[in-house]
Amino acid sequence: MKEHFSLQFIERYRRRALSPAELLDADDHLVECEMCRRRLGDEPRERAAAISLRAELSSTELTHLDYESLAAYVEGALDPIDREIADSHLKLCARCDAEVNELRAFAARMAAHSVKEYAPVAPPSPGERAPGLWEGFRALWRSPAFALPFRLASIGLVIALLLWTASLRSRNSQLQAALDQQRQESEKLKQDIQAVNASVAELQNQLAQLKSTQPSSSIVVALNDGAGQVTLDKEGNLTGAPQPFEQLIKQALTTQRVETPRMLAELIGKSSVLMGPADEGHPFALLGPVGTVVMSDRPTFRWRALAGAESYVIRIYDADFNEVAASPPLSETAWTAARSLERGRTYSWQVTARVGDKEVMSPVRPAPEAKFMILDQTKANELAEAKNPSAGSHLTLGALYAQAGLLDDAERELQALLRANPQSSLANNLLSSVRAKRRQ
């Protein structure tokens, strides 16, 4: 556009009534022509906008990370967008940053102790002690049939028993004292072992951090993995990885991502954002399995609760949309398929929630179907065989699962890898590469 703007054109520009082509032409002209810019510019509105935006910025307060976000950040469980949001905030907020570091250190301290399952060991309450024994004895003692001689004999017997018990008690208390002393010493030893374990874990952590921040002349990658460490040097030499899978691991470490099969794209479908909150076509979210291959031929289906729902029914369909399984009405938000599904086949599932006399389904169009595939038998056997040599290596298992399309399993293993290497951007990138698959 070479001519200056007419009044009518300016009016159309302001009403935003120009076609995209006209608008771009006008934009090119505005860049060159100060006169038209002045005629088009709306100073009072610009001033008002600047004032309101300045006021808005001056009243902007930091929104701190809540506990859930802190914990998810430390676990590496945030998706890339939420992680970006958290990272941006942490750059601005020293307090949240300190909290993240404290929690991370605490998680490492927890990890240094051996994992065990806790359960209550408190003694039963007085009301739970064997009832009726004393009452029974008293009733017998008072009965008319219980004659005086027998009572006297009983009293004698009781006195003898009391004397014997007293001597036993004295011996018992001596033994108890010795046992207590042994227990205290044993506890002290346990504490010392735990303290030493914690120190060793901390030193290992520091060593790994030093290695990752100040790599030695040859080692470029060092990750804590299971009981050992996986390293890759400048020459491409890999150590610590199970021999059959060295190539797979080397590729993952150098590309910082794990490979997934192409067929996953079909399972995931377009705009598959099922893991988030209720969204378009998802009155309530389906948690999984969605857009993944699963190992078990009787998978467990999970979904988020819908407010007010009284029951849920889940239906599974084959690729031709024939119903192959259905649950009874459920009050929980999880269900395991009652019978085995055929391996190597793709299925989709849908949940119907009953709210009063209404039925609410998820997912519905335009959302993509919630598809999954049961891992075929050959691959299931291969994976089962591969598990032995890679036992304990989260990196190897993560890469193997991802390669087979088992996204949930891959994510779990790579999360564990990130927990063992909380400062490692490589571990984080590997996990993100799996999570990114779900959003493609």
Add this chain to the structure above:
Amino acid sequence: MDERGPQNDELLAPYIHAKNEADSERLLATLLSEYVEPLIRRVIGSKLRARFDRRGRAPTNPDAEDLCGETLLQLLSRLKELKASPVEKAIGDLRGYVAVVSYRACYDYLRLKYPQRNNLKNKLRYLLNHQPGLALWKTEDGDLVGGFAAWRGRTKTRPRSDRLRQLLDDSPAALQSAAPGGDFQRANPADLAAAIFNHTNHPIDLDDLVEIVAALWGVKDNMEQSGAGDEESDRFARVADRRADVATEVEQRLFLKWLWEEICLLPVRQRIALLLNLRDEQGGGVAALLPGAGVASLRQIATALEMEAEEFARLWPSLPLDDASIAGLIGCARQQVINLRKCARERLARRRKAIEAGK
């Protein structure tokens, strides 16, 4: 996506649809006095252990009273925004929203005043959520309680049991067996928590658990220093910034230029979330003002948004976009768009403050 857009709570309908100013003010006052204020007091009273009298005064805990006032102001301003933009600023569940804002206010207040204790609370929540056999759950009253996983769903005892009071009064003495030698700091935190639960033999309110472990680990907040951190200085800075609002016309132009340059430095998703929704006080799109103001051409804006110019030109008549549309463009959830924009604003606010402070 629901084409009707977000729905408002039915309680809000009369206020939103009030035809004149007087009715609107009267209905707003009723909403505040009947629903909002009592709920704020209940939440803050329970979290800060404060008692309010009928007039809303808390003579024994003036901080709680101040916090109620601040939270009420915040909600008042939010309800006025709702009246101005009922769709954009919809509140689906008024009571839920008030409760969340009040809990958040308490959390921020306690976090600022007792940072060490807050850190300890985070750690204990993490422990209970991650240690097999231990658990953290919410009671019907919305309180967090911890205990063995086998107890999940049980409520805490009311009033506090003798054994819990014994722990709160002198936890080191009551738990001697859990850490021979009295070195609770080096003990396995999970062992310690299990010993506490075994001692009481019932679930414990998370705040009580924090108090017990704080005594065992010697966690104390320095009251002289707490509450005077970054956030406090921010508040003073905000007062100073408001004074700086009265600026010259040239400065306003320079401000828009500065704003544009800063937006270009943001990560791309934050750029998109902010720029496509940027509005003035009347709700008009600010991005559309930039070419006329000579700050940035349409093609430059498109480049900043990592979009083809033609694609952006097609969006132009619809600016500012709502969050759901932006979410569709970025490929994320609507709440994430809101959070990305908040993040961008926080960064810009910090940068602006630094400039104002340097004047």
